[in-house]
Each structure stands twice: as structure tokens, then as C-alpha cells.
Amino acid sequence: MSLSGRIQHKNLISASERRTQKVLEQDSLDLAWKSRLEFLLKYGSSAGADLIEIFLESTDHLGVLAEQDTITNVSPSFGKGAGIRVFKGNRDGFVSTNDLTESGLKNALDQALGMLGLEWNASVKAVFNGLKDLEDFANNKNHWLAHSPDLTEISEKILEGTKCLGIKGNHLQVRRGSYSRDWQEVLVAASDGTFGRDIRLHQSIGLNVLAEDGIHRASIGRRYGTSGTPNDLQNWKPELSAEDLCDSAGKMLYADYVNAGQKPVVLANKFGGVIFHEACGHLLETTQIERGTTPFANKLGTLIANEAVTAIDEGYTEGAFGSLNMDDEGMKPEETVLIEKGVLKQFISDRAGEIRTGHKRTGSGRRQSHTYAAASRMRNTYIAAGKYTPKELINSIDQGLYCKSMGGGSVGPTGQFNFAVEEGYLIENGELHTPVKGATLIGEAKEIMPRISMCANDLDLAAGFCGSISGNINVTVGQPHIKVDSITVGGR
Template sequence: MTLSMPSSTLLLSKELPTLRYTSTRDRFDDTWGAPLSTLLGLGRAAGADFIEFFLERDNYISCLAEDDAITSISPRLSTGAGVRVFRKQADCYVSTNDLSFSGLKAALEKALAIMGLHLPGPNAFVPEINLEPLRDYATLRGKEHWLADCSSMREMGDVLLVANTKLNTKAKHVQSRRASYFRDWQEVLVAASDGTFARDIRLTQSVGYSLLCADGAHRSSISKRLGSTGQPQFLRNWDYDASAEEVAESAGVMLYADYVESGSYPIIMANQFGGVIFHEACGHLLETTQIERKTTPFADKKETKIAHESLTAWDEGLSTDAFGTIDMDDEGMPAQRTLLIENGILKNFLADRAGAARTGHPRTGSGRRQSYAFAAASRMRNTYIAPGDYAIDELFASIDKGIYCKKMGGGSVGATGQFNFAVDEAYLIENGKITKPLKGATLIGEAKEIMNRISMCSNDLGLAAGFCGSVSGSIYVTVGQPHIKVDAITVGGR
């Protein structure tokens, strides 16, 4: 066998100014392969261990109806790119709005300089980075027409106005009512020095109500949002009648609710958005980002019991149309279904590229970011507790005095594993029965302790759309669970 050295075809650094790339301006297609390959080679020639480009084009619009008028339609058009350079375990991320070759090269040069690296001299060869043929999920999965098929501005306004009228007919003591919608269309391209070259289009939409009722000194505010990915018809198919009914009923009940009496209680958390407890109390602590920071108590617990044996939990990017569903993550890796906990045993962590390199846990297609302005990090997608064998009535029957948390607000988890979240709609349980509505409850606890107190899971798994803010910005996620019973938790109130 003989080896040939095709030196005449190799690019010399000094030839860079003569290059003329003609990438398609309004679409990330395979014409972007040549310039990105050159830039990646340039980064390698400078001594970087790994380089990744993330290009993004975003077309976002939001619409708001207040009472009987459309008060806001806000389109946002953004383009940008981020380049990430690794040198050993350290990395640097530089972002820019300039997608021209010179703009991307300037960003690369800045990232290299920060890492103590410099572009090679004029006679240095620029290594060829052999990018894979464009792995184009947008084309493969028929997403090209999504944006055109979404609701127009006029349709958004029409739907929201009709929907907001429904709220007025169903609720009493209305002080203000809002219906809001957004559509986030995003095209992304990832090219990396390991040959990754992948494109995707994401379509995320959300619609919801926010209702404020007041009667004298009594006030209640209830919100409800629905969300989906990949459904251009989403707004057209919104069952606003059912949503209005639900929101109006909750606001009416909560208007005259008493404040919860603080203390330690057994609680039942409703399905769907009740899953925020697992998201906050456990999900974040299974991200490799937390292992890197040494802020998770579960870092060395793989294959050991960290939760009650009744608990199995998943994180995945595959559920059809769910809010956290992605075909590939923001590092170009196909999404997967990741078993987090099986019958109480910790099975896997969620890892992005950097997290995998730094912790040794395999990548799971979980590298996510809000936009090109953020480096990807290990983040959740659709995360939920698997259904159990109990009927809901059995959960209630097991409680003499406790709290039913029907509708959760947001929450957070701190550096020491302490979590908290608000309850928007709660009820007192007495002798297995719901007796009266309660407001003002906050649930607080320790992740390690609470996971062992989830003792009963019913058989009614439900998912709900949510927004998760963390190191790589705000991203779309799904939380979920069946009705679950927590044997004891601190409930803050008055």
C-alpha cells in the first residue's frame, strides 16, 4: 500500500483571504459545509482540541389579548452564531450576530486568543475537517413548511379574542383576563471538528390564560398554559372552551380560600405540572453540570438506591409533540430516551459534550441552550415519573390530614439540594376527603430526603409544558407525573 500526500489540495493559511464562500443567506444548507470546515480546520491548526460552531436563525412572535382587545403583537427576528473552543478540560464560548465568513472567523480568533491560542502562520497547512454529509432533520422529517403553515398574525388575534371572551362568560368577579400565545420557529446548524454536521428546525408554541378575580379584599389569580412542538395547527386546534372552564373554576374556588396553616404534612401532588417536584428536587441534580460543580448529592450514587422503590423516572426527547421534544440536541446529537431512576435505583445522568468529558458519563443528547448566546449544557427535555399501580382514591384514602396540591407554581433548587416550589391551588384533605381550598402554600425540602418519601404513584401519568431556566438560559421542557403521595413535607404558609 502506498500513501500519497496531496499537498497541492491542502489549504495554506495565507490563502484564507482569497477564499470566496457563497453560503445560502436564508437557509442553513450544505453550502455552509465548506466555510465551516475551513474554520474548524483553522481552529485545529491553532492548537484547539475541539471546536464547535452553532448557527441559529430564529423567527419568534408573541400575541396578547387583554380583555376585548389585542394589545400586543411582537415579532422578533434574530440570527447569530456561537463558537466553542476546548483546550483540555477548559473551554471558551464566543457569540456574534455576524454570520459572514469574516464574522465567524473573528469570533473563532477571539475564542482562540482567550484560550491562549493563535491562528497559524501564513505557510501553515489548514487541516481538512471532513464533515459528515449534512444530517438534515428538517428535510428528513418534513419540517420545511412548518413556519408557513402556522397561524398568521390575523388568525392569532382572532383566536385569542374569541378565547378571551369565553373566559368572561365562564368566570365571576373578573378584574382582568388575558389570553396569550407565542410561536418560536428556530433553525439551527451544528458543525464540529469531530465531523458533526447537522441541521434541524424546531417549532415551539404555547397558548394560555391568565385570570385575575377580585371581590372586595378577596383576590385570586390563576394561569394555565399549554405547549407543543412540531404542530403548525396548534393554535387552530386549541380547545379554549375547556381551558377557560378550568381556569374560571379554579379562580372561583381560590377567590375565597383560606391561607394554609404551615407545618409538616403528607401531601398528594396532582399529575401533569405536579411533576415540577421531580424536575426541581431530582432532575437538576442528575445533570452533569451539577456533578461538575459538586452541587449534587447524587454524584457517586449511580446504581445505588436514591429514591423510594415505587419510583421510576425518565428523561427523553422523543415524545410526539411534547414541549421538550427535540430530534437532535444543540450539539448535533440525536435525542434519546434516558432512564434516570428505576425502582429507586439511580441508572443514568444527563450529559452534554463537556459534561461527558469532565465526568465520564456518556452523552445523552441533552446538550441544550436558549440561543446562540449560550454554550450548551446538560439540561432536561421531557422529564417524568412513570405511572404506578395505585388508583387515585387509594392515595387519598391513605391520608387522615394532609394537603392536595392540585396546581403547582414554579420552583427552584439551590446549591445544597434544598428545593422549594409554590402551590397555586391547594386543598385540605381530611379523613381521605377534600374539604376546603387553601392558598399561600410553599413546599420546601431536601432532595435527598424527599425522594425517599414518594411512597405511592397512581396510574394516571400526565405531562405539562414548562420553562426551565439554568446555566444555558431558558429552555422549553416537559414535566410530568401521575398523582403521587409524599409521606411528609414542610409546607410554608401563615
């Protein structure tokens, strides 16, 4: 079946229709959905689909912004929706809708089947043995939303943050504090019997400043994020965060622009892990194999990085921003050793990745929301600790760059990556020297990974957001201090 003619806005049904139609909406996505989901899965199986997966989602978001000493924006939002994916051979069709009525879901399934040339046939016996018992990872999480901080507590906390900035900082033109809470309840059902439910809670709080003195300007930000702990806001120390931020802003305000060229660099721990995330992690997702855009597709078991490098992508560290009890395809996340002492050991794979590339699923099927089909995505990804102290890394360089704080980055279709250095310092004769700004690091994974020659013993993790094929998701990046023997530093 194909869509033809003008697309109808089927979810904007008339008011009378809305009142009379049987709506499947209810407060919770739980076992009560089982029979309805089984009907849809059986229906899809009867049409000849190899596999049908239904992802139901309910969300509740809250964002709060403070500027200087005033709350200037409070933005709550909530919603529900479904994503239905049908596989036939290597192909798949995906339809998303926020019409959760019986007819809305069946219509979406018909569309997904129609994309693959499939149609329900009464004479075909469905190969569907029903859903397994619900694997309910949300059992002890039902209180999370109610136990999250309320608007008053949030406002007080971020105003405390902006007040601390005012006390600790000099020349601050702008002081901002922001809070974001994303609560998500998901129910995943598939015609292979998968039936899982989970509740996720992600909270992040951040401070940003813009310092200005005459012609000099510097903007610095820090964000703290956790998952799964409703009262985690209490663990955030605004005074410490403000002190760290103001110290960096003060140093960067009068910093000169970095001189461009090839240099050895030391990247700090925590968010410095964005280099592995961008430079290599994305290239180890099976979506990149499917596209033919990774140089590592046929490199399993071979040396792709320096022997100093062991890299891991794992699905559950308590409180880490990228942690999951169940991925968005209903699978428990595994700990995936990607690289061990420089040797490529495994790829990050999802359901489609397993079907199309043969790499076993790793519990890494992730998506921003029901409007995206899941794809193989990173979770908590980090380079393991090495044997050196951070000081030994810096001492080993005569002339180079120390990247204390990283901005964002990206990787292109030929494997070329880039990322911005938010706070940098020159290394001269093995010691940290003057602050510099405006640096961008660029390179290609297969050239840079062998150049990570030293890893320190101070592994730490940081919260981040990653945008890719299945939308923006919460991730953890991490590493100890690492040394890259030579990399192109863009500057002036």
C-alpha cells in the same frame, strides 16, 4: 490572544463596510455553509484545539397578547447568530456573535482560541477530516413557519379564549390570553465531523385571570404548549380551558391561607411533575457534578429514591414541549432512564459533561440561543405511572394537603428546592376538603425522594419553561398523582 483595551463594537460596522463585505447570510442555514464551516473548523484545529463546535441559528418569534376583548400587544422579532465553542483538555472558550460575515465568524473563532492560549499556526497539520454528510432533521419541516397560523387566526383564537373567560367566570377583574410562537433553524458543525440541521417550532397559548371580590383576590393561569405541529392551535379548546380556569379561580377566590407545618401531600399529575424537575432532575445534570453541587455524584447504582419511583428523561415524544430530533450539539436525543425502582441509573450529559465527568452524552446538550454554550439540560422528564388510583393516594391520608396546581419553583446550590402551590385543598380523613392558598413546599432531594411512597396510574405531561445555566428552554414535566409522606409546607 486576549482582548485588551476598550472592546470594539465590531458588529456595528459602518454602512459602507456593510455593503462591501462578503456576508454569508442567506435565507436558509443548510448545506451551502459546508465549505465555509470546514474552513473555520480546519483553521481552529490547526491552532491546536481538541474540538471546535459551531452553532448557527436563525429565529423568528411572535408574541400576541389579548386583554379583556382587545388585542393589546403584537411583538414579532427575528434574528441570526453564531456560537463558537473551542475545547482544549477540560477547558473551553465560547464566543457568540450576530455578525455572520466571514470576518465576523473568523474573529469570533480567534477570540475563542485566544481564550485557551491557542493561535493558528501554518506549520501545524490540522487533525480534521472534514464534515460528515449533513444529517438533515429539517427536511420535512421547511414549511413549518409558513404553515403556522397567521396574525388574524391567532388573534381570533385568543380573543375567543378571553370571551369564554367572560362567559364562564365570575368576579373577573382581568382576563388575558396570550400566544407565543418560537421558530428556530439550527445548523451544528464540529471538528469531529458532526454536521446536523434541524428546525424547531414551539407554540404555546395561555389564559390568565385575576378574580376580585372585595378584599378577596385570586390569580390563576393555565398554559398549553406543543412542539412541531404548525396547525396545533386548532387543537386548543378555549371553552374547556376557560371553564377549567374559571372553576379554579372561583374556588381560590375565597380560600384561606394554609396552615404551615410538616404534612403528607398528594401532588396532582401533569405539571405536578415540577417537583421531580426541581427537586431531583437538576441534580442529575452533569453540570451539577462539575460544580460539586449534587448529593448524587457518586450514587450510581444505589437507592436514592423510594422503590415506587422510576424516572425518565427522554428526548422525543411527538408534540411534547421538550422534544428534539437533534440536540444543540448535533446529537440524536436518547431516552435516559434516570431512576429505576429507586436506583440511580444514569445522569443527563452533554459534550462538556462527558469530557469533564466521564458520563456519556445523552443528547441533552441544550441552550436558549446562540448566545449560550450548550449545557446538560432536561427534555421531557417524568415519573412513570404506578399501580394506584389517585383516589387511593388521597384516601391514605388523614390530615394533609392536595396540590392540584403548581406554580414555579427552583433549586439552590445545596440541593434545597422550593415551589409554590397555585391551587391547594386540605385533605381530611381521606377526602378532599376546603381550598387553601399561599402554600410553598420546601425540602431537599435526598430527603424527599425516599418519601414518594405511592404513584398513581394517571401519568400525564405538561409544557413548562426552565431557566438555568444555558438560558430558558422549553421542557416537559410530568408525573402521575404522587404521594409524599411528609414535606415542609410553608404558609401562615
